[in-house]
Amino acid sequence: MKVCFLKERQAERLEVTELEIQSAYQEELEKLERTSAWIDRKLSDLQAVPRYFGDNLTEQVLESIRETARRNLAGATDEPYFGRLDFQEQREGSARPLYIGKFGVENDSTGDPLVIDWRAPVASLFYSFTGGEGPAVYEAPEGVIEGLVYLKRNLVVRKQILQRVVDTYDRSSGSPAVTDEFLLYRLGENKDNKLRDIVSTIQAEQDRIIRSAKNTALVIQGVAGSGKTTVALHRLAYLLYQYREQIRAERMIIFAPNRMFLDYISSVLPELGVGHIQQTTFEDWALEAIGERVTLADETERRERWFAYGTEKPVIDDTAPGRFKGSVSFMRAIEAALREYERTFVPEAADFEAWPGRTLQAGTVREWFYEEYRHYPLMKRKERLESRIKRWLEMALNDVRDPNVRKDRKKKASQKLKTYWKSWPDETPLSFYRSLFPDETGTKSAAAMPDGWTMPAAIAEESLKAFAKKKLFPEDLAPLMLIREFMHGAEGERTFDHVVIDEAQDFSPFQVALLHRHVKSGSFTILGDLSQGIHAYKGIRSWDEFLGLFDAEARAYYQMERSYRSTMEIIRFANVILANGLPEAMQAVPVFRSGDKVKVVRHDADKRIETIVRTIRKLEDGPSATIAVIGRTERECKELHTALLHADISATLIDAQHHKYEGGLSVVPVHLAKGLEFDAVVLIDADDTRYGGGEHDAKLLYVGCTRALHDLWVLYVGQPSPLLDGADGDCAKHIEA
Ligand SMILES: Nc1ncnc2c1ncn2[C@@H]1O[C@H](COP(=O)(O)OP(=O)(O)OP(=O)(O)O)[C@@H](O)[C@H]1O
Numbered sequence: 001m002k003v004c005f006l007k008e009r010q011a012e013r014l015e016v017t018e019l020e021i022q023s024a025y026q027e028e029l030e031k032l033e034r035t036s037a038w039i040d041r042k043l044s045d046l047q048a049v050p051r052y053f054g055d056n057l058t059e060q061v062l063e064s065i066r067e068t069a070r071r072n073l074a075g076a077t078d079e080p081y082f083g084r085l086d087f088q089e090q091r092e093g094s095a096r097p098l099y100i101g102k103f104g105v106e107n108d109s110t111g112d113p114l115v116i117d118w119r120a121p122v123a124s125l126f127y128s129f130t131g132g133e134g135p136a137v138y139e140a141p142e143g144v145i146e147g148l149v150y151l152k153r154n155l156v157v158r159k160q161i162l163q164r165v166v167d168t169y170d171r172s173s174g175s176p177a178v179t180d181e182f183l184l185y186r187l188g189e190n191k192d193n194k195l196r197d198i199v200s201t202i203q204a205e206q207d208r209i210i211r212s213a214k215n216t217a218l219v220i221q222g223v224a225g226s227g228k229t230t231v232a233l234h235r236l237a238y239l240l241y242q243y244r245e246q247i248r249a250e251r252m253i254i255f256a257p258n259r260m261f262l263d264y265i266s267s268v269l270p271e272l273g274v275g276h277i278q279q280t281t282f283e284d285w286a287l288e289a290i291g292e293r294v295t296l297a298d299e300t301e302r303r304e305r306w307f308a309y310g311t312e313k314p315v316i317d318d319t320a321p322g323r324f325k326g327s328v329s330f331m332r333a334i335e336a337a338l339r340e341y342e343r344t345f346v347p348e349a350a351d352f353e354a355w356p357g358r359t360l361q362a363g364t365v366r367e368w369f370y371e372e373y374r375h376y377p378l379m380k381r382k383e384r385l386e387s388r389i390k391r392w393l394e395m396a397l398n399d400v401r402d403p404n405v406r407k408d409r410k411k412k413a414s415q416k417l418k419t420y421w422k423s424w425p426d427e428t429p430l431s432f433y434r435s436l437f438p439d440e441t442g443t444k445s446a447a448a449m450p451d452g453w454t455m456p457a458a459i460a461e462e463s464l465k466a467f468a469k470k471k472l473f474p475e476d477l478a479p480l481m482l483i484r485e486f487m488h489g490a491e492g493e494r495t496f497d498h499v500v501i502d503e504a505q506d507f508s509p510f511q512v513a514l515l516h517r518h519v520k521s522g523s524f525t526i527l528g529d530l531s532q533g534i535h536a537y538k539g540i541r542s543w544d545e546f547l548g549l550f551d552a553e554a555r556a557y558y559q560m561e562r563s564y565r566s567t568m569e570i571i572r573f574a575n576v577i578l579a580n581g582l583p584e585a586m587q588a589v590p591v592f593r594s595g596d597k598v599k600v601v602r603h604d605a606d607k608r609i610e611t612i613v614r615t616i617r618k619l620e621d622g623p624s625a626t627i628a629v630i631g632r633t634e635r636e637c638k639e640l641h642t643a644l645l646h647a648d649i650s651a652t653l654i655d656a657q658h659h660k661y662e663g664g665l666s667v668v669p670v671h672l673a674k675g676l677e678f679d680a681v682v683l684i685d686a687d688d689t690r691y692g693g694g695e696h697d698a699k700l701l702y703v704g705c706t707r708a709l710h711d712l713w714v715l716y717v718g719q720p721s722p723l724l725d726g727a728d729g730d731c732a733k734h735i736e737a
Contacts, residue, residue, distance in 0.1 A: 028084075028155060028165050031099075035080050035114055036160045039105060043073040075103040075273050079157045081115050082200035085126045086151035087136070095150045100126050102199055103273060118199050119241040125149065127207035131169055131178040154182040154200060184593050187564055190625040190679050191709060193663030194267040198230050209558055210235045214243050214498070215521040217555040219543050221530060223588035224574065224706035225565025228527040229265055229675065232500045235525055237272040239498055247497035249276040254500040255515075256281060259659040261503075261675045282511055286477035289494060290484055292430050297471040300634075303656065306537050307633055307671050309690050309697070314537075316696065319456045321463075322538025325475040326508020328549075334479055336450040337436060338486045342378055345369070347423045352389060354413040358396050360389065377489035382424065393417065429484040433476070434467045475538060478510040485517070494518055503675060504528035504546070506539040513549050522554045531578055531585040534671050534699045563588040563706075565677055567595030570712050572731035574705045580723045581698020588706075598705075598712045600686075600724065603737035605717045608684075611737045612640070613647045615682050615713050616665065624679035624711060628666045630704045632690040640684070641667045670704040681708035684715045691721035698723050 047070065052063040081101035088095035104117030116123050121140045129136050129149050137146045150171045156164035166182045167173075183201045202210065209231050212218055222228040236252055254277060256262050262279050269277055283296060305314055317323070324330060346369050350362035368388060373381040393413055400406040427435070436449055437460045449455070466473060472480070499519045501507055505528035516522065526546060533539045540546065547555055563571050571590035578585045603611040612629060619627050629644075631637040634655055641653040644667065654661070654668040661676060668676075670683075683704045691697040701723050705712060714724070714732075728734060 024153075024167070025162070025165050028153075029162050032080070032157060032160070032162050035099070036077075038107070038114065039073050039076055039080060042108075043070065043077065046070050046073065069108075071273070072103040072105055076101055076105050076115055078159050080105070080160075081157070082155055083126050084151065084153040084155060085129070085149060087122070087125060087147050087149055089145060089147040090135070092147070095148070097151075098122060098126075102197075102271075117241065118202075119238045124207060124211060126152065127202045128204050129169070129178065130204055133171075152178060156200075180591060183564075183591065187591065187593050188710075190623065191677060192625060193264070193661050195230060195233075195265045197234070197268050197271040198227065199234070199272070202231075202234065203227075203562070203564075205560060205562065206231045206234075209560075210238050211242075212556065214239055214247070214523050215554070217522050217524040217546075217550045218526065218558060219504075219546055219555065220525070220527040220558045220560060221543055221586065222527060222558075222560030223563050223586055224529060224532060224702065225563040225571075225588070225677070226529075226560035227564055228529070228560065229502055230268065231560075232502060232525050232527055233265065233268040234272065236269065236277060236498065236500065237274045239523075240274060249274060250278070251495070251497040252500075253278040253280065253285075253496050253498075254502065255285070255507075257503045257506060257675065258656075259284075260654070260661050260672075263660045264676060265502075282507070283474050283477060286481050289491075290429070290477070290480055292428060294430065294470050294472050297466045297469075297473055299473075300656070303634070303671075306535070307669070307700075309632060309692065313692070313696075316536045319459070320537035321459050321473060322475045322508065322535070324456065324459055325473075325479060326510045326538055328509045328513065328545075330479065331482065331510045331513060333449050333453050334433075334436065334482060337448060338432075338483065340448070340450075341425070341427075341432070342486075345378065345382075345425055349423065352417070352420050354393055354396055354416065355409050360392055365389075377485070377487055379487045380489060386421070389417065427487075429480055429487055430467070432483050432487070433480050434464070437463050437467075439464065475508065478508065478514045481514055482510075490518060495520060496523075498523045498525070500525045500527075502527060503532075504540075505530050505533040506535040507546075508538060509540065509545045509549060512546050516549060522550060531582055532674055532699060532703050534674065534696070534703060536696060536699075559586065561586060561589045563590055565709055566590070566706060566712075567593050567710060569595055569597050569731045570705065570708050573598040573712065573727050574702055576725075576727040576731070577698055577702050577705065577723045580725055581693060581701070582695055595710050597733040598714060598727070598731055599735055600714045600716075600720065600727065600732050601735045601737050602716060602720070607737060608715075608717060609640075609643050609647065611715060612682065612684055613644070613649060614737075615715065616644075616649055619680045619682070619711065619713075620665070622680075622711075626663050626666075626678040627680045627682070628668055628673065628676070628678040628707060629682045629684060630668055630670050630673050630707065632670060632685050632700075634669045634672075636685070637667050637669045670700045673707050674703050677707050677709055679709050680711035680713070681705070682713045682715065686714045686716040686721050686724065688719040688721050691723055693722045697721070 046066055049066060052059045079101070081099040083100040085098045085100065086095040087098060099115050100118055100123045101115040102118060103115065104113065104120065105115040106113050121138055124138045125136055128138070129152060135146045136149045137144050149169065151167065152169035154166045154168060155162065166185070168182055169178045183203070186201050206227055209218065209220060220228060239247060240249055256265065256279065258281060266279070269275065287296070308314060318327070346366050350365045352360040352365070354360070365385070369381055369385055373384050376384065397406055397410055400409060438455060463476070496519045499515055501512065501524070504526045512526065530543070543557065547557060568590040571588050575587045578587060601611065616627065616629065629640065629651070631640055637653060641651060644651050649665070651665040651667045652662050654666050654672055656672065681704070686701065691701045701721060705714070
C-alpha cells in the first residue's frame with residue numbers, strides 16, 4: 001500500500017520504497033497540473049462564447065451542449081477527480097488509467113475522456129472491485145466487459161492541490177488486496193452540520209443498491225450508520241444520469257421525517273451536481289394536495305404520551321391511531337366505502353322532468369354517468385353530467401316554438417334543475433372521511449364502512465373532536481388523499497418518476513400504497529431500520545408490510561449490515577443494547593475503525609448537572625466539532641438547556657419545531673436525534689427508570705448511542721439501564737464520577 005501526503009510525504013505502513021512513493025506522487029502531480037490547466041483553459045474558452053437565446057433549433061442544441069460542458073467543467077475545476085483505476089480490457093494490449101470524478105470531462109478534440117463521471121458504467125469497477133488476481137467485469141450498454149485491474153488509487157485534491165495519494169490495490173505489489181485505508185481516513189474525519197457525499201469511498205454493497213434498475217421498488221433494511229440516506233441520495237444522482245432520457249429531476253421526490261432532517265441532507269445533491277429534486281415531508285406534501293382549510297393538530301401531548309417512561313409508559317399495539325389508520329385493512333375498508341358511494345351516487349329518482357311531457361330518463365342519466373364517463377373521477381363525472389343536462393335542456397327548449405312559452409319554461413326548468421341537483425350527493429373529501437367515523441349523535445352518514453368493520457371507540461372520539469376544529473392527525477392524511485383522488489383525481493404534477501422514502505420504518509403501509517399510485521413503474525427506494533422504529537405507534541413491524549404491496553417481480557429487498565458512522569467500540573456497545581432488548585434485530589458489523597471505549601459514568605443525583613457540564617467542557621476542549629447531549633424527553637431537555645445556560649454553556653435546544661440543525665453543541669431528546677450524527681455524544685440519564693428495558697426503550701437507547709461518530713459518554717444515576725448489561729470489556733469503560 002502506498003500513502004503519500006503533500007506536506008509530509010510520509011508513508012504509513014511502508015511496503016514500498018520511498019522512491020516509488022515519490023514517483024507515484026510526482027506522476028499524479030504532473031497529471032493533475034495538465035488536467036487542471038486543460039479544464040481552466042476550456043472553461044474560459046466556453047465562457048467567452050456568448051450565450052445563445054435565439055429561435056434557431058440547431059443553435060439551441062449547440063448552446064445546450066456548451067452549457068452542460070460549462071457546468072461540468074466548473075464542477076470539476078477544484079477537485080477534478082478522486083480516483084484512478086488502471087484497467088486493461090480483454091481485447092486491449094495494455095492497461096489504461098481511468099480518472100474518476102464527480103463530473104465527466106471529455107477532450108472534445110480527441111473524444112478521449114479526461115475524467116469519467118462516477119456514474120458511468122466503467123466507473124462501477126472502481127467501487128465493485130474487491131481485489132484478487134482474477135478478471136473484473138462491468139456491465140456496459142454493449143454487454144459485459146471483462147478485463148484486469150492493475151491499480152486502484154484514491155486521490156485527495158482540494159482547490160487543485162494534490163493532498164493525498166493512497167493506493168488501495170496494486171497488482172504489482174506483493175499483497176494485492178483492496179484495503180480500507182482510504183475509507184478509514186475519511187470516516188475518521190469530523191463532521192459539520194450537513195451530511196456529505198461519499199463518491200470517493202462508496203462501498204461495493206452500497207454501489208449495488210445505487211446502481212439498481214429503475215423500475216423496481218427497492219426496500220432496504222440497514223443498520224444505523226450503514227449509509228442508507230447517503231446511498232439513496234447517490235442513487236437519485238445515478239438514476240438521473242443513467243436514465244436521462246426518461247426521467248427528470250423535478251419529477252423525483254424525497255420524503256423525509258421532518259424539516260430539520262431535510263435541511264441536514266440538503267447539501268448532498270448539490271454536491272453531486274443535482275438540483276431541483278423535490279424534498280419534503282409526507283405531511284407537507286399531503287396538506288398541500290388536500291387543499292381544504294385544515295391544519296395538523298398539535299401533537300405535543302401525544303408525543304409526551306408515546307415517549308413517556310416508568311409507570312406512564314404506553315402500551316403500543318395495533319389499536320394505536322397511527323397503526324390503525326395506517327393499515328391496509330383501513331385502506332381497503334375506505335375503498336369499499338368509496339365504491340359503495342359511487343354505486344349509489346346517482347339518486348334513485350334520477351329522472352329530470354323539465355316540464356310535463358319532457359323528461360330526461362333516469363336510465364339515460366345513469367348510462368352517461370356510469371358508462372360514458374366511467375373513466376373520470378367521481379366529481380368530474382358529475383361536472384360533465386351537469387353540462388350535458390344543461391345542453392339537453394337547451395335543445396329541448398329549442399323545440400319550443402312560442403318565445404313566451406319558451407321563456408317561461410326556461411325559467412321554471414332552471415329552477416327545477418337547481419332542486420334536482422340538491423338531491424345529489426355533494427360531499428367534500430373531508431366530509432366524506434368524517435362520515436366514516438361513527439357519530440354518537442346519530443347524524444345521518446354520507447358514507448359507511450363495510451359491514452362487520454369496527455372502529456375503536458377511542459379513535460373515533462379523538463378523530464371527531466379534531467375534525468370539528470378542522471384539525472387532522474398525520475395518520476389522517478393518507479386516507480384523505482385517497483378519498484380526494486377518488487373524487488377529483490390526482491394532478492399530473494403529482495406523478496413521479498421516482499420516489500425515495502427515508503426513515504421508512506415510520507411510514508405506514510397506507511402511505512406507501514398511496515404513493516404507489518403516484519409513481520411511474522413502481523420506481524421506489526424505501527429505506528429504514530426496524531431497530532430504530534421508535535415511532536412504533538404508527539410505523540411498521542416488518543418490511544413484509546411494504547413488500548406485500550408490490551408484485552414479487554417488481555420489488556427487491558436488500559440488507560446493509562456494515563456500519564460506517566461510528567467506531568468499532570461504539571458499534572459493539574450499541575449491539576449489546578440490541579441483544580438485550582431486541583434479540584431478533586440485525587446486529588451491525590463495524591468497519592475496522594478503533595477509537596476510545598465508551599465511557600459509562602455513574603454519578604450522584606445531586607451532581608447531575610455538574611457531571612454533564614464537566615463532560616461537555618472536556619469534549620469542547622477536544623477535537624469534536626459537533627457534540628450532542630441526548631436526553632430522554634423534550635421536557636427534560638428543555639430543563640437541561642436552561643441549566644446549561646446558567647452554567648455559561650450555550651447550546652442549541654432541538655425540539656419538534658426546530659427546522660435547522662446548526663452544528664456545534666446541541667441538546668436533543670433522543671426521539672428527535674434520529675437521522676442525525678455528531679462527533680461526540682453525551683447520552684444522559686441512562687438509568688433503569690428512563691430506559692427500563694423492552695423493545696421501545698432498546699430502540700431509543702440504540703438510536704441515541706449510534707448518533708456518535710467518535711466518542712460516546714453514557715451517564716446515569718443509581719442503577720444503569722438493564723439494556724447495558726454486559727457492555728464492558730472490549731467496548732466500554734465504567735467510571736465513578
Ligand atoms: N461508503 C462510505 N464512505 C464514507 N462515509 C460513509 C460511507 N457510507 C456511509 N458513510 C458515512 O456514514 C454516516 C452515516 O450515513 P447515513 O446517515 O447515510 O446512514 P444511515 O444508514 O442513514 O444512518 P441512520 O439510520 O443511523 O440515520 C455518514 O456520515 C456517511 O457520510
